[in-house]
Amino acid sequence: MIHARGLTKTFGDVEAVRGVDLDVAQGEIVGFLGPNGAGKTTTLRMLTTLLRPTSGTATVAGCDLVADPVGVRRRIGYVAQGGMVGPYTQVGDELELQARLYGMRRSEARERVAALLEKLDLRGVEQRTVMAMSGGQKRRVDIAMGLLHRPGLLFLDEPTTGLDPQSRANLWDHVRRLREQDGVTIFLTTHYLEEADALCDRVVIIDHGRIVTSGTPAELKAAHGAATLDEVFLALTGHGLREGAAA
Numbered sequence: 001m002i003h004a005r006g007l008t009k010t011f012g013d014v015e016a017v018r019g020v021d022l023d024v025a026q027g028e029i030v031g032f033l034g035p036n037g038a039g040k041t042t043t044l045r046m047l048t049t050l051l052r053p054t055s056g057t058a059t060v061a062g063c064d065l066v067a068d069p070v071g072v073r074r075r076i077g078y079v080a081q082g083g084m085v086g087p088y089t090q091v092g093d094e095l096e097l098q099a100r101l102y103g104m105r106r107s108e109a110r111e112r113v114a115a116l117l118e119k120l121d122l123r124g125v126e127q128r129t130v131m132a133m134s135g136g137q138k139r140r141v142d143i144a145m146g147l148l149h150r151p152g153l154l155f156l157d158e159p160t161t162g163l164d165p166q167s168r169a170n171l172w173d174h175v176r177r178l179r180e181q182d183g184v185t186i187f188l189t190t191h192y193l194e195e196a197d198a199l200c201d202r203v204v205i206i207d208h209g210r211i212v213t214s215g216t217p218a219e220l221k222a223a224h225g226a227a228t229l230d231e232v233f234l235a236l237t238g239h240g241l242r243e244g245a246a247a
């Protein structure tokens with residue numbers, strides 16, 4: 001679903017991403033893990049066509065990133081860090097509007113929105129504004145927004161940052177269900193090591209714009225004789241995830 005080679009991005013003299021190779025297979029839940037400032041969002045924005053790579057190549061959902069960005073956009077969903085739905089709009093209206101922008105007829109848009117709200121345990125929130133929702137509900141509305149056009153590949157940028165532990169665990173269940181029930185491939189970023197461990201089939205660890213290692217959580221822990229991914233990260237980078245934070 002994702003094959004990237006040598007992706008780089010520089011902003012002036014900041015080398016945000018310094019040669020990232022990635023392979024994500026259909027149906028995987030892959031966690032892109034690293035401290036703040038590691039280059040996660042920049043990589044995601046390149047893979048979703050929002051940012052042109054300085055160099056490197058990638059195919060995403062079967063389409064070439066640079067030659068066919070429209071093809072990529074049709075086939076992927078993207079939920080930005082910090083969310084996408086404005087605080088004052090009614091959730092049902094906003095989702096329906098977006099669905100119609102994807103070319104659905106009104107009746108089809110209504111059905112799609114109702115089905116997604118049902119799927120994400122959001123029945124009855126149509127009339128509410130995002131302001132009047134819990135953090136977990138907001139994140140699920142953002143995810144509904146990213147799924148309107150039935151993408152086979154969903155990118156989630158820090159979907160659980162700022163949520164309480166219970167809401168985070170609930171969101172993990174939803175992510176797993178999307179993969180199990182709809183076969184959606186999921187590529188998500190997180191700076192929570194225990195989240196990557198609990199949720200992801202495979203993790204790719206990035207630090208200072210470079211991939212440090214990748215594998216299943218069990219493989220990585222075994223390879224480093226570590227009990228947790230925190231210890232793996234420390235062994236590989238010489239610093240902890242929090243203290244390594246640049247931003």
Ligand SMILES: Nc1ncnc2c1ncn2[C@@H]1O[C@H](COP(=O)(O)OP(=O)(O)O)[C@@H](O)[C@H]1O
Pocket residue numbers: 011014015016034035036037038039040041042043246247
């Ligand atoms: N538009 C930009 N202009 C300049 N520097 C940027 C820009 N976007 C990101 N950066 C820098 O690139 C690095 C990686 O940022 P980012 O990809 O947002 O990291 P992460 O999502 O892992 O926290 C950071 O040093 C950040 O300050």
Ligand SMILES: [Mg+2]
Pocket residue numbers: 040041042081157158
């Ligand atoms: Mg980020």
